[in-house]
Amino acid sequence: MRISSLAAVLSVGVFVAGCASSDRMETPDTSLRPAPLEAQPVAPVEAGQLPDPATDTSQFPTKPVTDPALGQTPTDVAPATAMDIKKETMVGGWKVNAGGANCDMFLTLTNLGSGSRGGTRGCSGELQMMGSWEVAGKQVVLKDRDGNTLGRLYKTADNRYDGSLASGQPLSLSR
Numbered sequence: 001m002r003i004s005s006l007a008a009v010l011s012v013g014v015f016v017a018g019c020a021s022s023d024r025m026e027t028p029d030t031s032l033r034p035a036p037l038e039a040q041p042v043a044p045v046e047a048g049q050l051p052d053p054a055t056d057t058s059q060f061p062t063k064p065v066t067d068p069a070l071g072q073t074p075t076d077v078a079p080a081t082a083m084d085i086k087k088e089t090m091v092g093g094w095k096v097n098a099g100g101a102n103c104d105m106f107l108t109l110t111n112l113g114s115g116s117r118g119g120t121r122g123c124s125g126e127l128q129m130m131g132s133w134e135v136a137g138k139q140v141v142l143k144d145r146d147g148n149t150l151g152r153l154y155k156t157a158d159n160r161y162d163g164s165l166a167s168g169q170p171l172s173l174s175r
Contacts, residue, residue, distance in 0.1 A: 082138040082154035087116075090133070090140065092175075096120065098127055099169040107133055113147055126150050126165050139163070140173075 087109070094105040103123035110117040115134030120127045131145035140153040140161060151171050153163035161173040 079154060081156070083156070085135050085138060085140060085155050087135045090135070094173040094175060096123060096127065097170075097172045097174075098123065098125070098165060099171075101125075103127065105130070105173060113143075115141070115143060118142070125169075126167060 090107050091109055092107065094107065096103045096105045101124060104121045105118065105123070105127075106121070107118045108116055112132045115132035118130055118133040120130050123130070126144075127142075127150065129144040130142055130150055132143045132147070134141050134143070138154060140155075140163075142150040142153070144150050149166055151163060151165040153161040153171060153173060156162045159175040163171050165171050
C-alpha cells in the first residue's frame with residue numbers, strides 16, 4: 001500500500017513540474033514576427049450598367065458548326081447512333097483493341113477522383129497510364145492517373161464500345 005501511495009505522489013509531482021516549466025510561461029519573442037504590410041493603392045471602382053445578355057451576344061462564344069455527315073463531331077459529344085450506357089454494365093474485364101494492338105482492361109466501381117478506378121494489362125502507349133473511367137452521357141471517358149482524358153468510347157452494340165484515344169488512334173472494347 002505504501003509503494004502505490006508513493007508512486008501516486010511522484011506521478012502528481014512530475015505532472016505539476018511539467019506544467020510549471022519556465023519555457024512555457026515566457027512571453028513570446030515579438031522580434032521574430034514579420035513586419036505588418038503597408039496598404040497599397042487600389043484603382044477606383046467603376047460604376048455603370050451591365051449590358052443586357054439577351055441583346056449583347058458578343059460575350060458568349062458561338063456554338064461550333066459540325067456536320068456529322070462529314071465526320072465532324074466535337075470530341076465531347078456522343079454520335080447520334082450511340083446507345084445508352086449503364087455504368088454497372090461496364091464493370092469487369094474487357095478485351096481492348098487500340099490501333100491494332102490487343103490488351104486487357106479492368107473496370108471497377110471503386111471511387112477514384114471524379115470517376116471510378118480502372119486499369120490495363122499488357123497495353124502499350126497511352127493506355128498504360130489509365131487509372132480511372134467515368135460515364136458522361138452516352139460516352140465512356142478513360143482517364144490517366146492525373147485525371148487527363150486518354151480516350152472516349154461509345155456503346156455501339158451489346159458488349160461493344162468504339163471510339164478513339166486522345167491521340168486519334170481508334171479504340172474498341174469488347175467481351
